[in-house]
Amino acid sequence: xxxxxxxxSAVTENLIEIRVTxxxxxxxxxxxxxxxxxxxxxxxxxxxxxxxxxMPGDRPIRIVIHIPDTESQGxxxxxxxxxxxRYFAGRAVxxxxxxxxxxxxxxxxxxxxxxxxxACLLLAHFAAGYLIEPAFRRLVEExxxxxxxxxxxxPLEIFLYDWWPLAxxxxxxxxxxxxxxxxxxxxxxxxxxxxxxxxxxxI
Numbered sequence: 773x774x775x776x777x778x779x780x781s782a783v784t785e786n787l788i789e790i791r792v793t794x795x796x797x798x799x800x801x802x803x804x805x806x807x808x809x810x811x812x813x814x815x816x817x818x819x820x821x822x823x824x825x826x827m828p829g830d831r832p833i834r835i836v837i838h839i840p841d842t843e844s845q846g847x848x849x850x851x852x853x854x855x856x857x858r859y860f861a862g863r864a865v866x867x868x869x870x871x872x873x874x875x876x877x878x879x880x881x882x883x884x885x886x887x888x889x890x891a892c893l894l895l896a897h898f899a900a901g902y903l904i905e906p907a908f909r910r911l912v913e914e915x916x917x918x919x920x921x922x923x924x925x926x927p928l929e930i931f932l933y934d935w936w937p938l939a940x941x942x943x944x945x946x947x948x949x950x951x952x953x954x955x956x957x958x959x960x961x962x963x964x965x966x967x968x969x970x971x972x973x974x975i
Contacts (some may be wrong), residue, residue: 786831788823790816791838791958795848798837799855812859827959833951841957849955856953864945871938880931886926892920 792798799810812820824833837852839845896916900909 786802786827787834787836788820789836789838790819793840795837795839795845795852795955798852810859812856813865820948820967821944824951829943829947833947835951835953835958836954837953838958839955845954846957852955853953856879856951857949860945860951861949864942864949867938867942867945874930874935874938878927878935881930882924882927885927888922888923892916892923 790798791831796953798813798816800813827833835856837849839849893916896913899912
């Protein structure tokens with residue numbers, strides 16, 4: 773596999789180019805579904821998502837698939853737009869479900885953590901009133917307070933940090949689902965020559 777990671781001009785920042793010798797290389801070969809419903813091959817998805825992640829978020833994405841200039845490949849490429857858009861739209865739905873589940877876990881964790889914190893504050897208050905030894909009383913109070921805040925570590929982590937990567941990935945898949953996908957035939961002879969683009973690769 774050869775990847776062109778050279779600098780790109782502003783004109784080609786939103787362009788992803790892939791060269792294949794067979795359209796079927798873009799999809800899982802053992803996938804039993806019809807062509808337009810097949811999953812993208814892992815290598816193809818990683819390449820497209822990796823380049824799309826580096827592109828400006830306010831510009832549409834255009835994907836160009838360079839295929840051999842043959843009748844069979846031309847027919848096979850007719851459903852590329854629908855196949856790509858359908859696949860990435862489905863991936864966006866999956867990530868959104870993961871995000872919803874994460875928030876559900878966060879809400880449950882927050883309810884549990886808040887209950888434990890309230891109980892710990894109450895116990896710390898009682899400890900301050902019943903324990904006579906100042907040093908021991910302070911130790912018990914601080915232990916309850918630490919336990920109460922530690923119980924809220926997980927929900928705070930979810931609501932402050934964990935949801936961002938999922939949201940960014942969902943938005944990226946939404947952009948790819950709206951991307952323009954086109955096939956461009958290349959002549960087998962002479963060999964394909966890659967132009968200066970944002971991305972070009974042999975899969």
